[in-house]
Amino acid sequence: MLVSSPQMGNVHFFLQDLFERLGVDYLFPPPNSRRTVALGTRFAPEFACFPFKVTLGNFIEALEAGADTLVMVGGIGPCRFGYYAETQRRILQGLGYQFEMIIIEPPLAHPLLFYRALRRLCPSLPLFKIYREIRASFFKAQSFDFLEKRALEVRPVEMVKGETDKVLAQVFEELSRAKTEEEIVEARKKGFAKLEAIRTKGKPCLKVGLIGEFYLLLEPFANFGLERFLNQKGVFVERAVYVTDWIGPSSTNPVQGISNEEIARAAHPYLSHFVGGEGRATIGHIVTMTQKGFDGLIHLTPFTCMPELVAKSIFPKIQSDLDIPILSLIIDEHTEKTGFLTRIEAFLDLLAWRKNRKITPRSTFINWLSNKREKKLATYGIKRR
Numbered sequence: 221m222l223v224s225s226p227q228m229g230n231v232h233f234f235l236q237d238l239f240e241r242l243g244v245d246y247l248f249p250p251p252n253s254r255r256t257v258a259l260g261t262r263f264a265p266e267f268a269c270f271p272f273k274v275t276l277g278n279f280i281e282a283l284e285a286g287a288d289t290l291v292m293v294g295g296i297g298p299c300r301f302g303y304y305a306e307t308q309r310r311i312l313q314g315l316g317y318q319f320e321m322i323i324i325e326p327p328l329a330h331p332l333l334f335y336r337a338l339r340r341l342c343p344s345l346p347l348f349k350i351y352r353e354i355r356a357s358f359f360k361a362q363s364f365d366f367l368e369k370r371a372l373e374v375r376p377v378e379m380v381k382g383e384t385d386k387v388l389a390q391v392f393e394e395l396s397r398a399k400t401e402e403e404i405v406e407a408r409k410k411g412f413a414k415l416e417a418i419r420t421k422g423k424p425c426l427k428v429g430l431i432g433e434f435y436l437l438l439e440p441f442a443n444f445g446l447e448r449f450l451n452q453k454g455v456f457v458e459r460a461v462y463v464t465d466w467i468g469p470s471s472t473n474p475v476q477g478i479s480n481e482e483i484a485r486a487a488h489p490y491l492s493h494f495v496g497g498e499g500r501a502t503i504g505h506i507v508t509m510t511q512k513g514f515d516g517l518i519h520l521t522p523f524t525c526m527p528e529l530v531a532k533s534i535f536p537k538i539q540s541d542l543d544i545p546i547l548s549l550i551i552d553e554h555t556e557k558t559g560f561l562t563r564i565e566a567f568l569d570l571l572a573w574r575k576n577r578k579i580t581p582r583s584t585f586i587n588w589l590s591n592k593r594e595k596k597l598a599t600y601g602i603k604r605r
């Protein structure tokens with residue numbers, strides 16, 4: 221059995237480590253490229269969401285490279301994510317590939333299906349050993365996320381351009397080699413120390429939050445390396461979702477730092493129920509990031525993404541209440557890097573202008589309006605810092 225999976229952010233670090241521990245051969249998915257997108261787009265339904273097309277392209281490339289078993293996560297809720305695995309399985313079978321598709325359903329929602337999937341991957345291992353190895357691998361994957369988050373804070377103020385990336389690659393390499401829990405803790409501590417030792421200057425010129433659909437936020441290929449691009453321009457970036465928060469069973473989101481419950485509470489005045497995907501979280505993050513004093517937000521959404529369309533329809537109201545600039549960008553297979561990054565640059569110019577604008581009679585009037593708005597928000601229990 222040679223198992224492979226789609227490429228999404230740091231998730232392959234977790235899967236590679238886990239399968240090694242479970243004694244299952246794992247094929248590192250070929251890196252995302254224009255070819256991956258072209259293959260996915262060619263065989264996926266035209267109206268499918270962009271992440272569906274890229275992950276289908278991943279599967280085709282993995283099967284061409286010799287994989288015979290594909291692992292995909294399942295999903296619950298009103299959006300199309302829960303249909304990905306089954307639809308992809310049918311498309312690939314139609315193309316004549318011989319393989320087995322294993323769908324990992326959310327363990328709390330479908331414990332039996334989750335158990336069956338584990339048993340298909342490692343039929344003879346005792347359950348407690350599988351549990352122990354999943355725990356260790358998850359802890360390691362969480363360490364990758366924590367280190368990556370710290371790098372996002374250091375990179376915009378590094379003195380020597382590119383130093384954070386070099387240190388991060390080295391730290392990730394050392395963490396990949398760690399096996400036991402003690403080794404992981406040690407590698408993580410050393411990693412943090414190395415990131416702290418990077419020489420920095422001043423403070424970031426702007427604070428920008430990245431919100432929206434999780435695949436686009438997590439996969440640098442799909443968002444054209446947006447985080448690095450912003451960091452290199454001296455902008456502090458906070459991302460709304462991390463891989464281990466997303467796949468983890470707890471809803472406390474230790475890496476991101478805000479629990480699902482807090483996000484839902486923040487979103488409540490505008491959107492009071494779950495709409496699938498990250499729709500409600502997008503609204504909640506707009507409120508919490510505004511309270512934290514962010515200068516602006518960038519919202520990424522795949523073309524035709526239902527939950528993000530619901531969230532987007534609330535943007536005019538929330539922007540008028542909170543006075544926060546939001547740039548919403550739709551991404552699909554036709555999006556080009558140059559056009560995308562040019563719009564980001566223009567947005568940064570606008571944020572810088574807004575931050576440094578002079579006090580004029582007009583801005584005094586705007587402040588008066590904004591104070592009025594704040595009083596209104598206080599009636600919802602929302603407070604701006």
Ligand code: SF4
Nearest residue numbers: 269299301497525526
């Ligand atoms: S969240 Fe959006 S892009 Fe992702 S599967 Fe659901 S509809 Fe598609």
